[in-house]
Amino acid sequence: MSAQPPTDRPDVANATSDGFVRGLSQAIGGPLGAHAVPPGSRPGRFWTAPRIVMALACLVLALSWVQKSPCMDGNWQNNVQYTRYCYTDVLALYYAEGLNEGKVPYVDHPVEYPVVTGYFMGMLGLPVHAYGESHPNINQGSWFYNVNALVLCLFAVLSVAVVLALRRRRPWDAAILAASPIVLVTATINWDFLAIGLFALGLFLWARRRPVAAGVLFGLGAAAKLWPLFILGPILIVALRTGRLRPFISSFLATGATWLLVNLPVMVFWHESWLRFFRLNSERPVDWGTFWYIGRYLDGKWNAGTVGDQGPFQWLSDHTPTLNYLSYALFGLSCVGILLLGLLAPRRPRISQLAFLVVAAFLIFSKVWSQQYVLWLLPLIALARPKWGAVIAWTIAEIGYLAAFYAELIGAGGKTVIPEGTFVLASTLRLVTVAVLFFLVAREVWRPELDDVRRSYGGADPDAGPLDGPEASWLTAFRGYFRVGPSQEAPVLPDEPGPVVQLR
Known part of the structure; x- marks a missing residue:
């Protein structure tokens, strides 16, 4: 006999596994039966579950752009940016950070964000300013917001695609991100989707057993917003449990080297501007x-x-x-x-x-x-x-x-x-x-x-990447010291059908 591990065949029975969705599904006849043909499983069918989720993401982001439209001209009178929930730092900081005057971030003006976000602001803001100088009739702030919104939405779509790729057997999980009202109202308030997209792509590369490439993306994400750096802690915990420290060390060094490399020019030549982010967060x-x-x-x-x-x-x-x-x-x-x-x-x-x-x-x-x-x-x-x-x-x-x-x-x-x-x-x-x-x-x-x-996933972690494997031998003694029972690697979970068995 031989056991076959679970495949990446889509598992669309969310109405069976999720109690909340199971209750809602009663309005349309209840969950799929055991012999039903899942939507999207027929050959040639276009609207598969992943494509529906991606379409939802694009729809929500388009509606988000519409929702922010009352603020795009920058004429924020009578608190319109608050009464219509359309405030965005992107437009406000185009003027506050001097981009409308052609100031280069960090060089001519200290930016309050980590360097990758500052680079991103400059890469989009300076061309908009230059174009506005030759076309004085355009609204530079509106152009800057729209260009940023387009790129940030691409990062948002990338993030949804990564969640889909990491959960091929559970494509509807990605709808939690793709169809969220939170995305509708906050997607372009600031440049956070830049860091989220970099982080998500790094996690995808980690799951594909490319720890160095993942570390590069984590480093870029941490240089945009500091929080992607936190992923190294969870990776270390799993590395300790498996005794496989080499992938963690590779990713850690790549993260640190990437962060240092992108920070170094500003850190060396415009040190006071570079310190503004850290001082601001210390003094706030x-x-x-x-x-x-x-x-x-x-x-x-x-x-x-x-x-x-x-x-x-x-x-x-x-x-x-x-x-x-x-x-x-x-x-x-x-x-x-x-x-x-x-x-x-x-x-x-x-x-x-x-x-x-x-x-x-x-x-x-x-x-x-x-x-x-x-x-x-x-x-x-x-x-x-x-x-x-x-x-x-x-x-x-x-x-x-x-x-x-x-x-x-x-x-x-x-x-x-x-x-x-x-x-x-x-x-x-x-x-x-x-x-x-x-x-x-x-x-x-x-x-x-x-x-x-x-x-x-048959008890496995689909995101483990190079850390997928048995537990380290030291863990049993450590758990025994805390009087916790021995770990069991990859047990069959209760109510789980278990692996497919073939007789020879």
Whole structure:
């Protein structure tokens, strides 16, 4: 007898594996039966599941462009950028960073972003300015936004394609990213999809067992927005469990070398401009909607009417260096907890699960949580825990927070729209839903029989790449020290049909 591993044949029975989708499917007759022909499986059929998902991504991004259209001319009167939810840093920073005057990022003006984002701004902004100089009738800001939106949308489509490629047996998981209302309203607020696309492509190359090429993409992503660097932690955890450190070291060195290479020109020749990003993040006070903001508001309520008494959150808000250390310390402790979870779990965690946990922990304890940061979590949750019920609840909380955030911005201009307590409530709901997702993903790491992705792939991690293989021998002793039972490599999960067996 010989066992055949699962193939990449599409598994479209999401209505069977996902309770939320199974309930919704009753409106159209319920899940597919055991002998039904899945949509897209007939030869010659054009609208396969992956193509439907890609079409959804293009549709949502097109609607996002329409949704931002009231702000494209830059004539932001009467708070139109907030009342119509069309604010975008891309257009605002075209003027704030001096691109409309032909200033070269870092050379003529210190840019507040890491260098790859600054390079990207200059590569698109300087040609638009030059074209506007010879065509004075065009609106340079509008042109700059539209060119950026087009390229960012291409990176978004690339990200959806990567999720599809990593989940060939579960193409509908990518719809969590492709059809998300979060993408509709935040896709082009900032340049985050640049880093997301680079990160996603790096993860794809890692899964295809190309650790050096993956490291190059991770390094570029980290030089655009710092968070893609966090993927090295999850890879290290899995490398420790398998005893295969060489792929991790190769990717780590490639990541560091790439980051240094792209930073080096600005770091050496325009050092003060290069430092602006780091100084700004060090000096920034507590941002709206964060854990620290919520605590400061509660401090004010609890200490109202007292004389000379400050709560801990208000004190931290007034002492930014201490807040920085505490925020980093809490994130560091979270990473230690994720490390222990990853090493003590009954079987090797999936890389995307650990990556989601690290990025979510960073956001939960960060003093800055800009509205577009939610995009960082979308592809990770689609890969880590593609269950629609919790994702939809989180999406509702995020959209509610965005609406409250814009109302608060209008209020900051002198026109009260909602009480601050309402904004704090929306912030709390957003924070709680992210924490719940963190807990649910961590639970599936500890109880892998609950993991639908493992079930679809016969217990394997489709993202493991060069780290796919048996556990290291030292792990048994380590788990025994913590009185955790021995790990079992690739067990058949409960209710799983198991591998196909051929008789000879």
